Amino acid sequence: xxxxxxxxxxxxGLFTLMAGEVIAWGGGRQPEEVSAGEYRVLAPITHGSLxxxxxxxxxxxxxxxxxxxxxxxxxxxxxVSEAGQAQGLVRRRPLPPRHDGAQVNRLVLVNxxxxxxxxxxxxxxxxxxQDRVVGKDRIVPSxxxxxxxxxxxxxxxxxxxxxxxxxxxxxxxxxxxxxxQMAQPSVRAGAMADKNQQKVWSEVNRSVDGxxxxxxxxxxxxxxxxxxxxxxxxxxxxxxxxxxxMEHSYESVIKQLRNQNAVGVVVAIDGNIVWADIFASxxxxxxxxxxxxxxxxxxxxxxxxTKGGAxxxxxxxxxxxxxxxxxxxxxxxxxxxxxxxAGSGFRAFExxxxxxxxxxxxxxxxxxx
Numbered sequence: 001x002x003x004x005x006x007x008x009x010x011x012x013g014l015f016t017l018m019a020g021e022v023i024a025w026g027g028g029r030q031p032e033e034v035s036a037g038e039y040r041v042l043a044p045i046t047h048g049s050l051x052x053x054x055x056x057x058x059x060x061x062x063x064x065x066x067x068x069x070x071x072x073x074x075x076x077x078x079x080v081s082e083a084g085q086a087q088g089l090v091r092r093r094p095l096p097p098r099h100d101g102a103q104v105n106r107l108v109l110v111n112x113x114x115x116x117x118x119x120x121x122x123x124x125x126x127x128x129x130q131d132r133v134v135g136k137d138r139i140v141p142s143x144x145x146x147x148x149x150x151x152x153x154x155x156x157x158x159x160x161x162x163x164x165x166x167x168x169x170x171x172x173x174x175x176x177x178x179x180x181q182m183a184q185p186s187v188r189a190g191a192m193a194d195k196n197q198q199k200v201w202s203e204v205n206r207s208v209d210g211x212x213x214x215x216x217x218x219x220x221x222x223x224x225x226x227x228x229x230x231x232x233x234x235x236x237x238x239x240x241x242x243x244x245x246m247e248h249s250y251e252s253v254i255k256q257l258r259n260q261n262a263v264g265v266v267v268a269i270d271g272n273i274v275w276a277d278i279f280a281s282x283x284x285x286x287x288x289x290x291x292x293x294x295x296x297x298x299x300x301x302x303x304x305x306t307k308g309g310a311x312x313x314x315x316x317x318x319x320x321x322x323x324x325x326x327x328x329x330x331x332x333x334x335x336x337x338x339x340x341x342a343g344s345g346f347r348a349f350e351x352x353x354x355x356x357x358x359x360x361x362x363x364x365x366x367x368x369x
Contacts, residue, residue, distance in 0.1 A: 039278060041266055041316040045249045048242055050300035052293075053266040053315040054253050060261045061280040061360045066118040066139075068287055069125075077113040080125050083148070105197060107132055107151050111144040116335075116355060120288070120363060122188035122295070124154060124181060126227045131155040133183045133200065135191040137351035137363055139336040152191045152200040154183065154226040181230060182291045184299040185267070185275045189367050193347045210302030211235055230298065242297035247290065254282060254289075264364075265292075266315040269300045271308035273318050278364040280353075318366070322348055336362075345369055 042054045072078025083106045107125070111117045117140040124133050132151035140147050183191075184207060190200035204226045211229055212218065218234035229235060254262045263285055264278035277292055279285040324341035331337040334354055341348040348366040353359065 039263070039319050041312050041319055042253075043312060044268075044310075044315070045246060045253070047246050047249075048300060049270045050242055050246060050296055051268040051271070051310060052246060052250060052296065053268070053312065054250065054262055055264040055266060055276070055278060055319065056260040057263045057278075058261070059360075060282070061358070061362075063279075063281040063284045063362065065115055065355070066284070066362070067113050067115045069117065069119055069123050070287075070291075072111065072113055072117055073125075075113070077111070078117060079110045079112065080107055080127075080149075083108050105151055105153070107149045108146045109140060109144075109149050110146050111140045111142060114142050116140065116142050117144075118284075118362060119149075120182070121192045121349070121365070122183045124183055124227060125151075131225060131227045133187065133191050135195065137338060137349060137365075139332075139351070139353060139355070139362070141335060152197050154187065154200065154204050155228075181227075182288075182295045183226070184295045184302070185367065186299060186303065187226070188295075188365075189347075192349060192365070193367060193369070207298070207302045210304075211238070211298075214238055214301045238301060239294055239297050242300055243294045246297065247293045250289065250293065254286060265296075266319055267296050267299075268308070268310040268315070269296075269303050270305055271310045272305060272368070273308070273310050273315060274299070274303075274368050276319055276364070276366040278319075278361075278366075280360055280362045284362070318346070318368070321346070322366075324348070 038059060039055050039057050042056060044051045044053045046052075067077075069078065073080075109117075109119075119134055119138050119140060121134050121136050124131060130153045133154045135150040135152055182188075187200060187203045187207060190196060190203045194200075207226065208229050215232075215234045215238040218229075218232045218238075230239075250265070262282050263280070264276065266273060267275040267277075275296070277288075279288065321343065322341055324343035326342040328340045329337060331354070336354055337350075337352040339350040339352070341350070346366055346368055348364065350361050351363045353362050
């Protein structure tokens with residue numbers, strides 16, 4: 001039987017969204033979703049041009065049922081491959097004929113875990129014929145059949161196989177530990193908001209050029225691979241110089257604020273608010289924090305602009321404003337709902353879990369435009 005969902009569209013009344021359907025409308029948030037005032041911005045932590053405002057919430061959700069991409073790749077329970085190589089991954093039924101070859105903007109993922117997989121836009125997988133960045137948040141069910149992923153290339157110039165399967169883009173975090181990384185906000189924006197491969201390549205090239213200027217000893221000029229540049233030892237030292245003290249400071253804040261439910265951050269560079277990441281729980285934030293802080297640090301090194309005056313008041317205002325003039329909703333009944341909100345000077349993305357005993361926003365990201 002086809003499932004449907006009913007929700008409010010501002011003052012326009014009710015609509016019914018059938019399985020797999022995508023719909024756009026004008027208006028603000030739906031009443032059952034996050035309301036203004038749920039999140040509170042605290043005093044900032046600053047290092048160099050990077051400022052992070054911790055965010056706490058009066059709500060806490062149980063997120064232990066999810067595994068992350070890092071968890072799955074590390075255990076081998078999550079497998080990512082080129083579309084044309086996915087036939088051998090089939091669990092229960094053959095793939096549709098359209099999986100007839102590798103394509104730049106498509107990968108196939110199989111979740112062999114007994115837990116649902118949380119996949120975030122901006123996560124990078126390396127290998128195959130090109131390194132790719134995930135273009136949209138989603139939840140992949142446990143013990144899944146092959147799932148088509150919408151991805152973008154972050155390695156212009158290569159279309160030759162390096163490995164049959166993909167791994168995470170990783171590097172040392174300055175503590176003799178290996179962590180996977182996430183694309184910096186400007187590259188994430190090219191995939192999430194612009195949904196444009198050329199825009200993603202443009203942001204990758206801008207970032208590579210910016211890092212070459214900031215870390216000349218790295219000798220990354222002419223390199224087209226985002227992962228290779230970010231994995232360069234000299235680049236890592238540059239990123240660590242910003243990320244390590246910021247990571248340590250915020251980890252201390254999380255510990256101090258555990259009872260207040262620290263769930264995310266608002267990010268400013270040179271005093272200009274550029275991004276926010278909010279999670280459903282403190283443990284989920286803690287899982288993503290090492291890779292997120294490195295992405296923010298990278299952005300602070302490669303982005304240059306005029307000085308702004310971001311403070312707690314402006315960060316709170318940025319986080320409270322979700323009054324968009326257009327929304328696009330995509331749903332997989334019983335699994336997740338993904339909402340994109342376009343507002344005045346911002347774009348926001350909400351991933352809500354529809355799994356049993358959930359019904360809450362797992363991740364919210366918001367960018368300035």
